[in-house]
Amino acid sequence: MSLKRQLTLKDGVSLALGSIMGSGLLFLPSLTAAVSGPNTAWVWIATTLLCFPLLYLFNDMVVSVATESGIEGFVSLGLGESIGASIPIIFLGTVTIGMPISALIVGEYVKNFLGGGELTQFITALSLVYTGILINFVGIKIGALVQLSIAFLTFLVGLFLYFLIPAQIPWHSSFSFSVASAATFFPGIIVAFWAYAGFENLTFIACEFKNPAKDFKLSMIIALVLCGLLYLLLSLSCLSVIPREEINGMSGLYQLVETLGNHFLPTLIITLFAYFAVQINFNSWIWGISRLIYSSAKQRKLPLFFSELNNQQIPARAILLLMILFTLALIVLSCIQRHFESIVTLVSTNFVFIYALCLSSYIRFKKNGFPRILAAGMLLLFTLLLFSSGWALLYPLVLFCSSVVFFNSQIIHKQQHLKR
Numbered sequence: 001m002s003l004k005r006q007l008t009l010k011d012g013v014s015l016a017l018g019s020i021m022g023s024g025l026l027f028l029p030s031l032t033a034a035v036s037g038p039n040t041a042w043v044w045i046a047t048t049l050l051c052f053p054l055l056y057l058f059n060d061m062v063v064s065v066a067t068e069s070g071i072e073g074f075v076s077l078g079l080g081e082s083i084g085a086s087i088p089i090i091f092l093g094t095v096t097i098g099m100p101i102s103a104l105i106v107g108e109y110v111k112n113f114l115g116g117g118e119l120t121q122f123i124t125a126l127s128l129v130y131t132g133i134l135i136n137f138v139g140i141k142i143g144a145l146v147q148l149s150i151a152f153l154t155f156l157v158g159l160f161l162y163f164l165i166p167a168q169i170p171w172h173s174s175f176s177f178s179v180a181s182a183a184t185f186f187p188g189i190i191v192a193f194w195a196y197a198g199f200e201n202l203t204f205i206a207c208e209f210k211n212p213a214k215d216f217k218l219s220m221i222i223a224l225v226l227c228g229l230l231y232l233l234l235s236l237s238c239l240s241v242i243p244r245e246e247i248n249g250m251s252g253l254y255q256l257v258e259t260l261g262n263h264f265l266p267t268l269i270i271t272l273f274a275y276f277a278v279q280i281n282f283n284s285w286i287w288g289i290s291r292l293i294y295s296s297a298k299q300r301k302l303p304l305f306f307s308e309l310n311n312q313q314i315p316a317r318a319i320l321l322l323m324i325l326f327t328l329a330l331i332v333l334s335c336i337q338r339h340f341e342s343i344v345t346l347v348s349t350n351f352v353f354i355y356a357l358c359l360s361s362y363i364r365f366k367k368n369g370f371p372r373i374l375a376a377g378m379l380l381l382f383t384l385l386l387f388s389s390g391w392a393l394l395y396p397l398v399l400f401c402s403s404v405v406f407f408n409s410q411i412i413h414k415q416q417h418l419k420r
Contacts, residue, residue: 007209012219014148015284016202021154021227022281024195026105026253026274029234031344034247036188040235043188048228050189050381051196053374054355055224057362058203059217060371070203071358072292078361081301082407088296089403090354090396092325095289098347100329101340102278103128109254109274113267122334128275129326132282136290136319147283154276155226157269161253162233186388190348193385195231196224197351200358201288204295286322293318301407342392349389353396356382 007015036043061074076084106128107121114120135146202220206212234256238247241259257270294315297307310316333343359379363372386393 007205007215009211009215009218010148012202012209012215013222014151014280015205015287016219016223017151017155017226018147018280018284019201019288020196020223021151021230022102022277022284024197025154025158025230025234025277026102026109027344028192028195029231030238030242030247030253030255031341032188032192032231033235033238033242034244035191036184037239037244039185039188040239041232043185043192044228044232044235046185047189047192047196048224048232050378051224051228053378055217055220057359057371057375057378058200058220060366061203061358061362063213064365070206070288070292070295071200071354072204072296074203074365075357075361078363078365079357082404082411083357083361085296085301085407086400086403087354087357088292088302090350090399091289091292093395093399094347094350094354095285096322096325096329097333097343099282099285100125100129100326100333101343101347102281103326103330104333104337105340106274106278109271112254113271118334122330124275125330125334126327128278128282129323129330131279132286133319133323135283136286137314137316147280150276150280150283154273154280155230157273157276158230158234161257161266161269161273162230162237186385190352190385190389191345192231193348193352195227197348200351200354201285204288204291286319290315290318290322293321345389346392346395349386349392350396350399352382352385352389353393353400356386 032043033040058071061071064074064077072084072087075087103125104121107124110124111117111121138146202216206216209215234253238253238256242255247255253270253274254267257266293302293306294309296302297304297318306315306318306321308315308317356379359375359382362375363379366372366375
């Protein structure tokens with residue numbers, strides 16, 4: 001039994017928007033503004049432009065690996081099975097931290113709106129997790145329709161929010177590059193990169209497109225342009241009305257609405273915006289990562305138990321695993337919320353590390369001249385970004401090394417067993 005090919009371009013766009021335009025909308029506009037200050041606009045422009053070569057390379061990867069393994073399969077092609085085996089572990093170590101953080105941030109928005117306490121925050125976060133699980137169980141067609149509706153509403157609410165905030169800085173002055181603050185440019189890109197950590201998620205569901213060669217690439221381009229525009233506008237709003245030193249990196253959009261005064265409607269809008277944005281994010285990531293778990297289990301890189309599909313051809317066991325991991329992470333993270341900004345940097349560094357592995361594999365596997373040169377240039381840039389992340393690089397390195405050692409030890413154990 002295998003996954004069905006039934007996703008259209010419209011479905012792909014909604015899933016791409018959900019993969020990208022999610023949790024980052026709650027805090028990245030303000031966090032990027034706090035980190036990069038007057039260079040924020042150029043940080044978003046540079047980060048968005050940086051993604052276009054990645055789109056080309058990811059599309060090429062999808063053509064090369066026509067299975068639900070996505071970039072995990074492609075890394076295995078270029079760098080070997082042991083390196084490829086690290087991808088599911090790094091992803092699980094990333095998503096099971098990053099997504100619950102996003103849910104708790106939404107819970108903070110709802111808590112502030114309703115005037116509740118930490119229980120309100122936790123219940124809100126749980127509702128996001130379990131709604132995402134439920135939507136993934138109802139089937140691909142209904143789930144994609146729900147996803148498209150929520151994505152459309154989220155984008156409209158985001159635009160409405162931008163035009164609701166009166167700008168206090170002229171538009172053209174927001175795009176002047178500050179040499180004095182140049183040192184904040186690359187750290188800003190590291191933070192902003194979280195916004196586009198989602199394209200690799202689509203590679204795990206590319207095999208479910210009716211026409212993956214065409215619709216996969218178009219889905220990503222449309223989502224990239226729409227999301228880049230929204231992130232840029234909301235960041236400029238933060239810089240326009242809040243002094244940089246007063247920006248709260250993790251709840252800046254709520255802080256942005258508070259500049260309008262104590263009005264019910266703007267506060268309701270930002271709370272709904274936060275909830276919708278993270279809900280579509282959960283829907284898409286559960287969709288993609290459950291396929292990665294299913295594919296890795298089929299290849300015995302994860303326990304074989306997760307390689308089964310239910311009668312609706314859905315990887316139900318993989319989805320239930322994510323539900324358990326998300327719930328446990330919510331319990332732990334709700335106790336250490338003061339460290340959220342550091343954890344965001346950690347998770348963002350993981351994604352940069354994954355992309356560096358993909359680019360390394362591309363250089364090894366592909367023989368064409370220009371794409372390899374493009375990948376080499378991108379790899380150099382991502383390497384610089386990784387080293388600029390400092391201590392945060394340790395987390396993906398630990399996940400990578402431990403998974404490679406475990407995979408190789410399993411191979412050695414099997415070989416010794418066969419010799420007996």
